[in-house]
Amino acid sequence: xxxxxxxxxxxxxxxxxxxxxxxxxxxxxxxxxxxxxxxxxxxxxxxxxxxxxxxxxxxxxxxxxxxxxxxxxxxxxxxxxxxxxxxxxxxxxxxxxxxxxxxxxxxxxxxxxxxxxxxxxxxxxxxxxxxxxxxxxxxxxxxxxxxxxxxxxxxxxxxxxxxxxxxxxxxxxxxxxxxxxxxxxxxxxxxxxxxxxxxxxxxxxxxxxxxxxxxxxxxxxxxxxxxxxxxxxxxxxxxxxxxxxxxxxxxxxxxxxxxxxxxxxxxxxxxxxxxxxxxxxxxxxxxxxxxxxxxxxxxxxxxxxxxxxxxxxxxxxxxxxxxxxxxxxxxxxxxxxxxxxxxxxxxxxxxxxxxxxxxxxxxxxxxxxxxxxxxxxxxxxxxxxxxxxxxxxxxxxxxxxxxxxxxxxxxxxxxxxxxxxxxxxxxxxxxxxxxxxxxxxxxxxxx
Numbered sequence: 001x002x003x004x005x006x007x008x009x010x011x012x013x014x015x016x017x018x019x020x021x022x023x024x025x026x027x028x029x030x031x032x033x034x035x036x037x038x039x040x041x042x043x044x045x046x047x048x049x050x051x052x053x054x055x056x057x058x059x060x061x062x063x064x065x066x067x068x069x070x071x072x073x074x075x076x077x078x079x080x081x082x083x084x085x086x087x088x089x090x091x092x093x094x095x096x097x098x099x100x101x102x103x104x105x106x107x108x109x110x111x112x113x114x115x116x117x118x119x120x121x122x123x124x125x126x127x128x129x130x131x132x133x134x135x136x137x138x139x140x141x142x143x144x145x146x147x148x149x150x151x152x153x154x155x156x157x158x159x160x161x162x163x164x165x166x167x168x169x170x171x172x173x174x175x176x177x178x179x180x181x182x183x184x185x186x187x188x189x190x191x192x193x194x195x196x197x198x199x200x201x202x203x204x205x206x207x208x209x210x211x212x213x214x215x216x217x218x219x220x221x222x223x224x225x226x227x228x229x230x231x232x233x234x235x236x237x238x239x240x241x242x243x244x245x246x247x248x249x250x251x252x253x254x255x256x257x258x259x260x261x262x263x264x265x266x267x268x269x270x271x272x273x274x275x276x277x278x279x280x281x282x283x284x285x286x287x288x289x290x291x292x293x294x295x296x297x298x299x300x301x302x303x304x305x306x307x308x309x310x311x312x313x314x315x316x317x318x319x320x321x322x323x324x325x326x327x328x329x330x331x332x333x334x335x336x337x338x339x340x341x342x343x344x345x346x347x348x349x350x351x352x353x354x355x356x357x358x359x360x361x362x363x364x365x366x367x368x369x370x371x372x373x374x375x376x377x378x379x380x381x382x383x384x385x386x387x388x389x390x391x392x393x394x395x396x397x398x399x400x401x402x403x404x405x406x407x408x409x410x411x412x413x414x415x416x417x418x419x420x421x422x423x424x425x426x427x428x429x430x431x432x433x434x435x436x437x438x439x440x441x442x443x444x445x446x447x
Contacts (some may be wrong), residue, residue, distance in 0.1 A: 005102035014319060015056050016297035020160035022288050027167040035169070035196050038178045046193050049122075049129035055227065056116055057137065059254070060105055064145050066250055073301045073381045074235075075156025075221075080305025082251035084220060086235075087156075088216035092227040093235050112172055112384025129193045136197040143204050150211040153221065159296060162214045171376025174199055242244045252393045256401045260323035263418060264378040270350045271415050277345045278358045278419075285331040285366045286373070291324040291375040300381035309443045316378045316437065330447035331366040335359040354415060356416035361419040369427030377431035391432055 039046045071094035078086040107118065113134045122130050141360030147166075154163050177199020184190035191198070216223075264275050268296045296319040303311045334341055337355040345351075407413045413420070 007394060011315075011318060014292060014299060014315065015296065016289070017158060017160055018291040020164035021155075021294050022291035024160070024164040024167045024289060025291055026037060026274050027164075027171050029441070034175060035178065037129070038175075038182055039193070039196060042182050042192055045126045048131050049126040050133050050192065050196065050407075051247045053130055053134045053137070055120065055320070056134065059110075059251075061144070061148075061317060062250055062254070063247055064101070064148050066247040067101070067239070067243040068098065068148045069092070069246065069297075069380075069417045070094070070152075070239045070382040071149065072156040072298065073127055073242055074156075074300045076237060076301030077305035079156070080302040081307075088130065088221045088224065088439075089227045089232055089235055090239070091153050092223045092225075093232055094152070094239060095146060095223065096228065097236070098137060098149040099237065100144060102142030105145070106139050106141045107112070109141065110135045113138070122408045132152075133193050133197060136194075137200060140201050140204060143201075145210050147204065147208045147211060148216050151217065152253075153215060154211070155294075155298060157219045157221075159214070159218055159242055160220060160295075160348065162211075166207050166211045166214070168204045169210060173206050174203040175180065177202055179285060181375070203362050234432045242383075242385055244268050245385045248340075249389040249392040251374075252389075254395055256396045259401050260404045260418060260422070264415065267414055271354065273346070273348075274354045274358065275415060277342060277351065278355055278362065281334055281343075281359065282331075282362055282366065285327050285334065285362070286369055289327045289366075289370045290373050292323050292326075293377045295319075296374060297377040297381040304382050310441075312378075312382060316374065319378075320371055320374045320434075324367050327366040327370040328363060331359070331363045335403065357416050358419050361423055365419065365423035365426050368423060368428075368430045371430030371434060372426055375437060378435065379442055384436070384442040387436050387441070388433065391429060391436070395425050395429045395432070399428060 035050060039050060071090055074090045075087050078084075078090065093151055113131050116134060117127060117130055120130075149168070151163050157303070178196060179185075180197025181191045181199055261275075263273055296315055299315050300312050303309075305316065335356070339352055340358050341359075342352050342355045376392070379385070379388050400422050403424060404418040407417030407421050408415065409417075411417060
């Protein structure tokens with residue numbers, strides 16, 4: 001049964017929606033890490049090759065995910081307005097866009113693999129494995145692109161348990177395939193990176209056909225070429241209007257983080273490893289708050305489409321309060337148990353000493369990040385898409401990046417200075433976004 005208005009009336013709906021998103025997000029984050037972990041028992045060179053290629057794939061998947069997110073917002077919006085025909089049109093246009101974009105990316109990665117490897121500065125000793133992985137994972141990016149489109153469609157219909165199921169099935173097949181093919185089993189030879197390519201692609205095809213079946217079974221939306229004749233440029237524009245600014249902000253954030261990592265690299269191995277460990281630990285603090293924000297985004301799209309701005313305002317402020325409380329509590333507990341948490345990774349006393357300082361600063365960073373994530377997704381879902389990207393780019397470069405250089409490098413505060421700058425960025429952005437929400441620009445007619 002498809003969730004509807006009755007389900008959305010409860011304030012606690014956001015929690016029932018956020019749990020499957022949380023599980024699905026966690027499973028998606030596991031895939032590249034599981035591949036690299038399982039390869040680590042085969043060859044360190046193979047790990048290095050796949051790890052380098054994943055820099056490219058992460059950017060590709062990030063682009064596709066952000067564009068797909070626009071479809072989720074529009075579907076929720078038109079469902080709230082009771083316009084099923086428009087929902088089907090959005091699904092048709094979005095799938096077409098993702099397929100075309102996926103085919104272009106697939107062809108580029110397969111044909112011009114040398115170009116991408118040269119950009120990464122790939123060492124000769126791992127180039128063969130890197131080329132193999134880039135080409136044969138890359139050529140089926142169009143399948144993943146369509147899969148991500150269907151994920152966004154089901155999210156728009158609040159069929160979140162189904163998206164979680166698909167991610168779980170894909171992970172099971174990917175891990176099982178890796179176990180059989182990386183090292184070999186019985187008559188199956190040891191295939192290494194080629195084995196990872198085979199299991200990853202098979203799991204993608206299985207996930208795609210499963211989600212296609214679930215979409216047709218559990219949603220009323222249907223694809224039709226009639227929605228493309230004449231081409232609905234207005235719907236296409238809305239997808240780009242919602243998706244492109246978010247993609248720009250996300251890319252800007254990734255590049256600013258890359259620049260900050262260059263500053264971190266100036267301080268030596270101990271500081272670099274401490275940063276990596278604290279970054280992994282930080283994910284524990286914010287991954288559920290991120291899921292709450294994504295669930296709220298669906299609700300905002302739905303109630304915005306229904307014209308109920310007061311309900312939108314209540315849901316967003318409720319989510320911000322809960323996200324701040326959760327992120328702040330979890331990060332505080334991690335700080336209070338810093339030695340035990342850091343011992344999972346290392347017993348180095350230098351890492352523990354610096355890590356404790358960073359995890360203390362992390363408390364304030366995560367409270368700010370909780371507001372940020374909730375506000376950005378809510379503003380985008382309500383149609384106020386230009387402000388988040390403009391504010392985001394200004395602050396992440398002037399406060400986080402420049403501040404990291406000023407405090408960490410120029411003033412010599414090291415990693416602590418860099419973390420203070422990143423915390424200041426998250427907190428000030430959160431305040432500015434909340435002020436923007438209070439202004440009520442989002443209450444105007446949806447784009």
